[in-house]
Amino acid sequence: MPKSSKVLSDATLGLVAQRFRAMGEPMRLRLLMLLQENERTVSDLVAQLHTSQANISKHLQVLTACGLLARRKHGLNVFYAIADPRIFDMCDMVCGSIKQQHSERAKHLG
């Protein structure tokens, strides 16, 4: 039985690709990491990352549109939060894979 993605429709495949692409941007990864602990306002995120507020808003829009972030308004502030914490497991997987390959490559060279 297809434990893993065997046959996917073009539509589903597009959605999956969209998510990966959303996570394939350093600034957006930084945003996700900042939101790992708790929800944050836009201005809070702008204060942490050294870029314009417009840029942050656009990245947040991308992450929200593909279902990675949740949005909550409260007065003047807008709070963003991680929609599905599993994304961090994915980050860990990628990190682990990279480190592993890196060490293997070092062994081959040494």
Add this chain to the structure above:
Amino acid sequence: MPKSSKVLSDATLGLVAQRFRAMGEPMRLRLLMLLQENERTVSDLVAQLHTSQANISKHLQVLTACGLLARRKHGLNVFYAIADPRIFDMCDMVCGSIKQQHSERAKHLG
């Protein structure tokens, strides 16, 4: 202790982003899915996917460059294979998350 990616250098973050971006392309996801069972030659992959050989080669180059695929030459043929099968766990996670959110959204509407 940082079980998950807490503080990452710009370089590492770039590598992680690069991997996600590599997986954020429908055609490349198709390639990975085709390679899930066994290694395949380029012409084999070209025969399965309806696009040019040049295009396939370029996508294979992207996937190989970021460590997702392994390359093996044998005579005239070049075989590509999955370098780290964990990527399929990641695909499953994304698929699961998408389906879950989709069903939740359906519940909210119904």
Add this chain to the structure above:
DNA sequence: TGACAAGATAACTGCATGGTTATGTAGTAA
């Protein structure tokens, strides 16, 4: 040698996208 087949690569085109600046749109407070 030459002919051919499998892949890689170069050059090009069009579209997507990250970043900026400037402006618009709530929501709050006087």
Add this chain to the structure above:
DNA sequence: TTACTACATAACCATGCAGTTATCTTGTCA
């Protein structure tokens, strides 16, 4: 109302990148 703050969005620019066609390069076989 006016003024201010937090955020979103529009317009624009430069770069990146998927796809194409055409051209290498490499290996096999006559």
